[in-house]
Amino acid sequence: MDILLQQAINGLTIGAFYALIALGYTMVYGVLKLINFAHGDLFMLGAYMGLTLISMYLGAGMTSGIIWALLVIFILVMIAVAIAGVIMERVAYRPLRRAGRLAPVVSALGVSIFLENAVMIIYGPRYRMYPKGLIPEIQWNIAGAQVTLMQVLTLVISFFLMGALYYFVHYTRLGTAIRATAIDHDVARLMGINVDAIVSLVFILGPALGAAGGIMVGLYYGRINFVLGWGYGLKAFTAAILGGIGNIPGAMVGGMLLGIFETLAAGYIPQGGAWKDAISFFLLILILIVRPTGLLGERVVEKL
Amino acid sequence: MALLEVKELTKSFGGLVAVNGLDFQLHEGEILGMIGPNGAGKTTVFNLISGIYPPDRGEIKLNGRSIIGLKPHQITEMGIARTFQTIRLFPNLTALENVMAGLHCRTKAGLWGALLRTKAQREEEKFIREKARYYLKLMALEEHEMVLAKNLPYGLQRRLEIARALATSPRILMLDEPAAGLNEQETSELMETISQIRDSGITVLLIEHDMKVVMGISDRIIVLDNGIKIAEGTPEEVQNNPRVIEAYLGKEEE
Numbered sequence: 059m060d061i062l063l064q065q066a067i068n069g070l071t072i073g074a075f076y077a078l079i080a081l082g083y084t085m086v087y088g089v090l091k092l093i094n095f096a097h098g099d100l101f102m103l104g105a106y107m108g109l110t111l112i113s114m115y116l117g118a119g120m121t122s123g124i125i126w127a128l129l130v131i132f133i134l135v136m137i138a139v140a141i142a143g144v145i146m147e148r149v150a151y152r153p154l155r156r157a158g159r160l161a162p163v164v165s166a167l168g169v170s171i172f173l174e175n176a177v178m179i180i181y182g183p184r185y186r187m188y189p190k191g192l193i194p195e196i197q198w199n200i201a202g203a204q205v206t207l208m209q210v211l212t213l214v215i216s217f218f219l220m221g222a223l224y225y226f227v228h229y230t231r232l233g234t235a236i237r238a239t240a241i242d243h244d245v246a247r248l249m250g251i252n253v254d255a256i257v258s259l260v261f262i263l264g265p266a267l268g269a270a271g272g273i274m275v276g277l278y279y280g281r282i283n284f285v286l287g288w289g290y291g292l293k294a295f296t297a298a299i300l301g302g303i304g305n306i307p308g309a310m311v312g313g314m315l316l317g318i319f320e321t322l323a324a325g326y327i328p329q330g331g332a333w334k335d336a337i338s339f340f341l342l343i344l345i346l347i348v349r350p351t352g353l354l355g356e357r358v359v360e361k362l
Numbered sequence: 363m364a365l366l367e368v369k370e371l372t373k374s375f376g377g378l379v380a381v382n383g384l385d386f387q388l389h390e391g392e393i394l395g396m397i398g399p400n401g402a403g404k405t406t407v408f409n410l411i412s413g414i415y416p417p418d419r420g421e422i423k424l425n426g427r428s429i430i431g432l433k434p435h436q437i438t439e440m441g442i443a444r445t446f447q448t449i450r451l452f453p454n455l456t457a458l459e460n461v462m463a464g465l466h467c468r469t470k471a472g473l474w475g476a477l478l479r480t481k482a483q484r485e486e487e488k489f490i491r492e493k494a495r496y497y498l499k500l501m502a503l504e505e506h507e508m509v510l511a512k513n514l515p516y517g518l519q520r521r522l523e524i525a526r527a528l529a530t531s532p533r534i535l536m537l538d539e540p541a542a543g544l545n546e547q548e549t550s551e552l553m554e555t556i557s558q559i560r561d562s563g564i565t566v567l568l569i570e571h572d573m574k575v576v577m578g579i580s581d582r583i584i585v586l587d588n589g590i591k592i593a594e595g596t597p598e599e600v601q602n603n604p605r606v607i608e609a610y611l612g613k614e615e616e
Binding site: 259 | 412414433434435438439443444446450451452453454455459460462463464465466467468469472473476477483486487490526530
């Protein structure tokens with residue numbers, strides 16, 4: 059019982075990372091019907107930028123008020139990665155908007171390779187360590203399972219960001235414009251919606267959330283490297299499809315489920331840890347056979 | 363001066379000339395009907411005016427200012443709204459949200475305001491909601507505000523399209539076959555609505571196949587055939603024009 063609870067808590071944490079990244083895939087797909095394969099690398103970029111800023115802060119000899127410093131660092135990195143996302147869309151995707159479906163995918167892969175190599179050249183190919191002990195190592199014992207402060211913070215921040223996104227998309231003027239644009243670009247234009255601006259907005263929101271996930275992964279695992287985006291990107295993409303690509307609550311649910319499923323498999327299946335990726339993708343295949351539109355998707359996914 | 367002035371407008375698709383040297387003027391406060399057999403180029407004229415594609419030749423002036431080359435959302439901002447021959451609502455948004463989308467260009471709350479939930483932003487969201495409800499009420503749709511557009515009956519979808527177009531605060535409203543598929547009662551309600559819209563100061567450009575509607579409410583009518591204007595005048599003049607009878611009324615399948 060306590061193992062089940064422990065694995066569920068761990069899974070929820072990992073699931074929160076997947077969900078934050080999956081939102082970026084699903085929003086871009088919703089509006090542009092494009093799989094932004096470079097999205098995972100923006101997440102990785104966020105992890106590195108976070109590392110740099112934290113190191114600068116500690117390097118300046120300041121250790122007090124680290125929580126506030128981290129908050130500021132989160133916001134700065136989210137803004138910086140959002141800017142990177144907007145530039146990426148301008149340079150790599152917008153010129154190809156009318157070029158069919160394959161060209162932007164190739165372009166996305168190009169951006170991905172570019173970002174990974176740029177980070178490798180700047181930071182080196184080895185693992186980089188996040189400073190230890192930034193978040194006090196407090197833990198609680200709940201019914202035999204250990205919950206760390208870092209896990210609690212991860213969940214609180216993730217749920218806050220996801221809640222804010224959900225509110226923004228469903229209850230504000232710009233959110234309505236995003237949903238209208240996702241349904242029909244031409245009609246949205248005729249309603250006076252500047253579709254290019256909405257696309258830029260989507261490339262602000264998704265990468266900002268991914269960047270927050272990147273810093274949290276760095277803080278949680280303590281080490282990052284330049285190919286971090288591939289593994290997480292692929293899992294988050296899986297989560298987005300699991301929940302129904304293009305569907306925002308779907309990405310959240312899909313991420314959480316994938317995280318929990320993966321850790322439970324690792325905990326209960328012999329040598330499950332080694333098989334956990336295979337198990338996740340098996341789950342994906344299963345869901346796609348039973349429900350091709352994903353758990354919460356209603357439209358048939360006709361373009362991929 | 364005409365509110366909208368179209369001169370020498372020409373557009374071809376491949377070898378087909380859809381609109382050929384079209385001239386017409388839309389005067390402030392009138393209902394101008396545009397009729398013609400299927401394929402005469404009427405919807406193409408709407409698409410050219412709303413900026414969906416550029417004309418090959420010719421000029422479109424709103425209040426003396428050319429709107430050629432402007433993007434569709436800019437043209438909407440300048441005050442030209444439209445509906446579609448085949449209904450094109452946002453099917454997965456509620457009736458209220460559809461109208462809110464139409465209000466987008468008349469409001470300005472930005473990303474920061476929304477993220478920080480500033481007071482000005484909250485007030486504007488409230489304003490948008492109230493304004494959207496006003497347009498729903500205007501089209502007698504207030505009971506359906508939470509219904510997804512795709513779940514509304516056909517007649518109400520037509521009305522919702524008009525409500526959404528009105529929400530952009532247009533000076534010119536272009537209606538593309540608004541009576542298509544409506545029953546008799548709905549059609550007479552629609553005629554009344556269009557007259558009210560005109561009386562509220564919005565100029566109407568109307569494509570319609572239902573002769574009772576066009577002849578009943580248009581102040582003037584222009585007739586298109588094969589992309590060329592073959593007649594222009596009051597409903598009576600047009601009905602008695604031999605070219606129109608030959609080219610259009612004689613061949614009408616209805």
